[in-house]
Amino acid sequence: LAPEDQKTKRATLIDVARLAGVSRATASLVIRNSPLVAKSTRVLVEEAIESLGYIRNLTAARLRAAQTRVVGLVVPNLTNPFFTKLLAGVEEVLEAEGLAVLLANSHDSEGRQNNVMRRMREHGVDGFLVCPAVDSSPSAIEMCGGHVATVQVLRYVTRHIDYVGADYRSGMEQAVSHLAALGHQRIAFAVQGGQHSAYHERFDGFGSAMSRFDLDPTIVVGLPSTLPEISQSAHLIVEDARSPTATICFNDLVAFGLSGGFQDLDIKVGSQHSILGFDDVMQGEPVRPRLTSVATYPTEIGRRAAKQLLLRLQEPKSPSSYFAMQTDLHIRQSTGPLSI
Amino acid sequence: LAPEDQKTKRATLIDVARLAGVSRATASLVIRNSPLVAKSTRVLVEEAIESLGYIRNLTAARLRAAQTRVVGLVVPNLTNPFFTKLLAGVEEVLEAEGLAVLLANSHDSEGRQNNVMRRMREHGVDGFLVCPAVDSSPSAIEMCGGHVATVQVLRYVTRHIDYVGADYRSGMEQAVSHLAALGHQRIAFAVQGGQHSAYHERFDGFGSAMSRFDLDPTIVVGLPSTLPEISQSAHLIVEDARSPTATICFNDLVAFGLSGGFQDLDIKVGSQHSILGFDDVMQGEPVRPRLTSVATYPTEIGRRAAKQLLLRLQEPKSPSSYFAMQTDLHIRQSTGPLSI
DNA sequence: CTGAAAGCGCTTACAG
DNA sequence: CTGAAAGCGCTTACAG
Numbered sequence: 148l149a150p151e152d153q154k155t156k157r158a159t160l161i162d163v164a165r166l167a168g169v170s171r172a173t174a175s176l177v178i179r180n181s182p183l184v185a186k187s188t189r190v191l192v193e194e195a196i197e198s199l200g201y202i203r204n205l206t207a208a209r210l211r212a213a214q215t216r217v218v219g220l221v222v223p224n225l226t227n228p229f230f231t232k233l234l235a236g237v238e239e240v241l242e243a244e245g246l247a248v249l250l251a252n253s254h255d256s257e258g259r260q261n262n263v264m265r266r267m268r269e270h271g272v273d274g275f276l277v278c279p280a281v282d283s284s285p286s287a288i289e290m291c292g293g294h295v296a297t298v299q300v301l302r303y304v305t306r307h308i309d310y311v312g313a314d315y316r317s318g319m320e321q322a323v324s325h326l327a328a329l330g331h332q333r334i335a336f337a338v339q340g341g342q343h344s345a346y347h348e349r350f351d352g353f354g355s356a357m358s359r360f361d362l363d364p365t366i367v368v369g370l371p372s373t374l375p376e377i378s379q380s381a382h383l384i385v386e387d388a389r390s391p392t393a394t395i396c397f398n399d400l401v402a403f404g405l406s407g408g409f410q411d412l413d414i415k416v417g418s419q420h421s422i423l424g425f426d427d428v429m430q431g432e433p434v435r436p437r438l439t440s441v442a443t444y445p446t447e448i449g450r451r452a453a454k455q456l457l458l459r460l461q462e463p464k465s466p467s468s469y470f471a472m473q474t475d476l477h478i479r480q481s482t483g484p485l486s487i
Numbered sequence: 488l489a490p491e492d493q494k495t496k497r498a499t500l501i502d503v504a505r506l507a508g509v510s511r512a513t514a515s516l517v518i519r520n521s522p523l524v525a526k527s528t529r530v531l532v533e534e535a536i537e538s539l540g541y542i543r544n545l546t547a548a549r550l551r552a553a554q555t556r557v558v559g560l561v562v563p564n565l566t567n568p569f570f571t572k573l574l575a576g577v578e579e580v581l582e583a584e585g586l587a588v589l590l591a592n593s594h595d596s597e598g599r600q601n602n603v604m605r606r607m608r609e610h611g612v613d614g615f616l617v618c619p620a621v622d623s624s625p626s627a628i629e630m631c632g633g634h635v636a637t638v639q640v641l642r643y644v645t646r647h648i649d650y651v652g653a654d655y656r657s658g659m660e661q662a663v664s665h666l667a668a669l670g671h672q673r674i675a676f677a678v679q680g681g682q683h684s685a686y687h688e689r690f691d692g693f694g695s696a697m698s699r700f701d702l703d704p705t706i707v708v709g710l711p712s713t714l715p716e717i718s719q720s721a722h723l724i725v726e727d728a729r730s731p732t733a734t735i736c737f738n739d740l741v742a743f744g745l746s747g748g749f750q751d752l753d754i755k756v757g758s759q760h761s762i763l764g765f766d767d768v769m770q771g772e773p774v775r776p777r778l779t780s781v782a783t784y785p786t787e788i789g790r791r792a793a794k795q796l797l798l799r800l801q802e803p804k805s806p807s808s809y810f811a812m813q814t815d816l817h818i819r820q821s822t823g824p825l826s827i
Numbered sequence: 828c829t830g831a832a833a834g835c836g837c838t839t840a841c842a843g
Numbered sequence: 844c845t846g847a848a849a850g851c852g853c854t855t856a857c858a859g
Contacts, residue, residue: 157634159852170830175854185828206555206611207852209546210835217589217610225575228568235565238592242603247610249557250590252578263582269545270557270587294497374772403773410775432714433743433773435750499836510846515838525844547836550851829859835852843845 158199166195178203209271217247218296218456219267221277223255227400228428229445230278233300236449237276244457246273253280255341261287268295274456279304281341296459300452302343303469309459311452311470313443315345318474319352319395322423322441325476326393327360330485331421335366335384335391337401339377349397349425366391370401377404381412384420392485393421399428399440406434406481421482436480443474498539506535518543549611557587558636558796559607561617563595567740568768569785570618573640576789577616584797586613593620595681601627608635614796619644621681636799640792642683643809649799651792651810653783655685658814659692659735662763662781665816666733667700670825671761675706675724675731677741679717689737689765706731710741717744721752724760732825733761739768739780746774746821761822776820783814 164174169188176184177192184192195201209215220237222230234250241248249267253260260280264287267275274296279288285305291297298309326334336353340346350367357364366389370380377400384394384405396402402424409416416422417436424431424440431438451470459465504514509528516524517532524532535541549555560577562570574590581588589607593600600620604627607615614636619628625645631637638649666674676693680686690707697704706729710720717740724734724745736742742764749756756762757776764771764780771778791810799805 157852161852171852172831172854173829176829179854183828188828202605203609204550204611204852205609206546206549207835208854210544210550210837210852211854213835215546220590225571225578228571231565231568231571234590235592238565238590242591245606247589247591247606249587250560250574250578251582251587252575265542266585266587269543271544271546375770378772407772407775407777430715432718432747434775435747437747497836501836511836512838512847513845516845519838523844528844544836547851548838550836550853551838553851831858833855833857835854837851839850840848842847 157204158201159204160201162199163192163195163201166199167191215271215273216245217249217270217272218274218276219249219251219264219270219272221251221253221260221263221267221275223253223260223278223280225252227398229398229400229426232428232445233278233449233452236446236451237453238449239446240450240453240457255280257281257283257287264291274298274460276300276452276456278302279343281343296456296463298452298456298459300448302345304344306469307467309455309468311448311455312345312472313448314471314474315348315443316352316355318425318441318443318476319349320356321474321476322395322425323353323356323360323362325439325478326395326421326423326482327362329393329421329482331393332362332485333366333389333391333393334362335368335387335389335394336397337368337370337384337394337405338397339370339372339401340397346397353395363389368394370397370404374400374404374407377401378408378411381405381408381414385409385412385414391420393423393482395423396425399424399426399438402438402440402481403434406436406438417481417483418486423482427477431477431479431481434481439477439479439482441474441476444472448472497544498541499544500541502539503532503535503541506539507531555611555613556585557589557610557612558614558616559589559591559604559610559612561591561593561600561603561607561615563593563600563618563620565592567738569738569766572768572785573618573789573792576786576791577793578789579786580790580793580797595620597621597623597627604631614638614800616640616792616796618642619683621683636796636803638792638796638799640788642685644684646809647807649795649808651788651795652685652812653788654811654814655688655783656692656695658765658781658783658816659689660696661814661816662735662765663693663696663700663702665779665818666735666761666763666822667702669733669761669822671733672702672825673706673729673731673733674702675708675727675734676737677708677710677724677734677745678737679710679712679741680737686737693735703729708734710737710744714740714744714747717741718748718751721745721748721754725749725752725754731760733763733822735763736765739764739766739778742778742780742821743774746776746778757821757823758826763822767817771817771819771821774821779817779819779822781814781816784812788812 427442767782
């Protein structure tokens with residue numbers, strides 16, 4: 148079917164101008180809120196807009212103005228609540244600024260990431276907020292940043308492009324210090340997912356903090372990615388020959404899964420085995436005992452990243468920035484003193 | 488700064504055509520994969536595209552073609568995992584179809600909803616997937632549907648526009664039947680949030696199912712909206728004069744909150760009090776005892792809704808459709824026989 | 828403060 | 844199978 152059948156033909160600026168008895172340029176000034184137009188003229192035009200149900204065609208406006216006011220947001224995953232919170236923060240500040248956000252999911256595949264980013268560039272986005280897919284090459288992101296404003300979120304693959312994330316390394320320090328202070332000596336690190344900067348920072352942070360306390364930094368256990376699978380993998384920790392008494396989790400998803408899994412094995416979380424989460428996505432609430440967790444404030448990271456993009460849009464040439472949000476340890480019930 | 492400073496000037500179709508030694512129209516045919524162009528010519532043009540790093544300007548293409556291949560998705564909230572799952576389903580099928588999705592959050596306010604939808608129309612979206620905000624007037628949605636393809640998701644405010652949701656009513660039947668079969672006579676309904684079609688359907692479904700079993704359908708308890716607040720409100724159920732022995736929750740968020748809250752009050756979920764969730768967003772996994780829940784399959788609803796929008800884009804005039812996904816009761820550990 | 832003209836980068840008929 | 848011309852709906856200088 149022809150488009151005319153679908154949409155009743157939209158009124159254009161010419162229709163508005165004609166009805167108001169002014170020129171098209173004048174009508175254009177009115178819809179852009181220019182101060183150059185006389186009050187009486189403005190009223191005339193606004194009435195015409197109202198009566199015609201005129202809706203501005205930004206597609207046409209952009210073509211001329213070379214600016215779209217839409218930005219692309221590319222995340223590797225939409226199931227982890229962490230990314231949802233990030234999304235909420237991003238959406239909040241961008242919407243307030245009148246920018247529209249195109250959303251895409253790279254599924255942590257560089258190929259898909261490059262596809263969606265290419266498509267977004269075809270759509271003319273002014274900028275990108277991207278959490279690079281695992282194994283994403285620096286050049287893809289750098290090239291992008293060379294053309295449109297770009298900021299990396301949560302993970303970075305290059306220092307030449309803005310980055311906004313959390314200070315995972317010191318978060319790990321906080322986690323290890325807490326458990327060490329409680330008397331734990333054998334602490335496992337339960338990891339999950341692919342390798343990327345945020346992974347490495349957590350991993351290195353764990354290792355160096357453990358070493359500083361003279362503890363064995365090698366009890367690293369790889370876990371699957373869905374909640375039910377994680378729960379069923381709790382025995383991997385229990386059966387580890389080094390018999391850890393506490394586990395630091397790569398993120399809260401892992402912590403929630405293990406918390407349930409330990410209970411299924413009749414192991415009391417907090418007294419018999421301590422579990423410490425990372426990200427603090429739900430204030431530790433869903434489980435009992437409540438989860439002790441290192442807060443990384445994903446929503447706030449989203450807001451900061453969006454603001455950084457706004458800055459970058461205004462100052463394309465300024466040197467690239469690096470921002471790591473401070474973390475806080477929220478102590479609740481899932482960690483406790485080593486019981487002898 | 489002028490845009491030229493920001494972006495190195497993009498190559499245009501003319502540049503490509505010139506380099507390939509063909510006309511602009513021919514180059515256009517190549518990028519649109521038309522079969523009309525000779526193989527040898529195609530190769531020439533593709534080489535030119537490659538060497539110039541040409542990126543198609545869809546903004547310009549659309550202006551002529553009167554079709555943007557972008558659709559708007561409007562949800563009332565981004566924190567409830569239910570909407571995230573919906574989002575994932577929508578994104579999955581739309582992306583596969585080569586459509587881009589503009590995302591916006593109405594925060595369940597009609598005013599903000601109308602703003603974002605207006606902005607999206609200015610951006611020229613071909614269609615809308617919208618979960619209407621609480622108290623959204625039918626006319627706003629209907630008017631929209633009169634201009635661009637529109638489908639309502641999860642909630643509807645009019646029968647004149649496509650709708651895709653779940654069969655909440657029969658989900659409630661399943662919930663009540665299960666608890667009644669376990670011997671429960673005094674069943675509470677823990678609700679949350681504003682009133683909308685999905686609310687009414689659950690509410691009515693609860694009421695009529697209870698009545699059919701000759702049970703009191705009036706034990707309805709209103710709860711706050713965040714997890715911590717819900718947990719702290721568990722006493723409202725316990726202290727109710729009609730002393731319910733089981734609670735059906737408006738959604739899983741409420742169920743997770745109450746499950747923790749009951750444990751905080753030293754009430755054993757499943758034996759002393761049964762809790763039944765709705766939506767089954769996380770397969771009941773985060774909590775122990777595992778949550779019994781009515782599955783509404785949000786991701787699949789998202790996929791269906793996206794497919795319906797695709798249909799609607801092709802057949803603007805066909806009669807409006809109504810689809811309610813079947814629900815399933817997943818029995819786990821949080822519900823058990825009435826203990827006497 | 829307002830208007831006539833050019834142009835943004837494509838696609839769409841229409842010839843050939 | 845290819846090319847010259849018109850036009851999509853705006854904004855942008857430039858006059859006045």
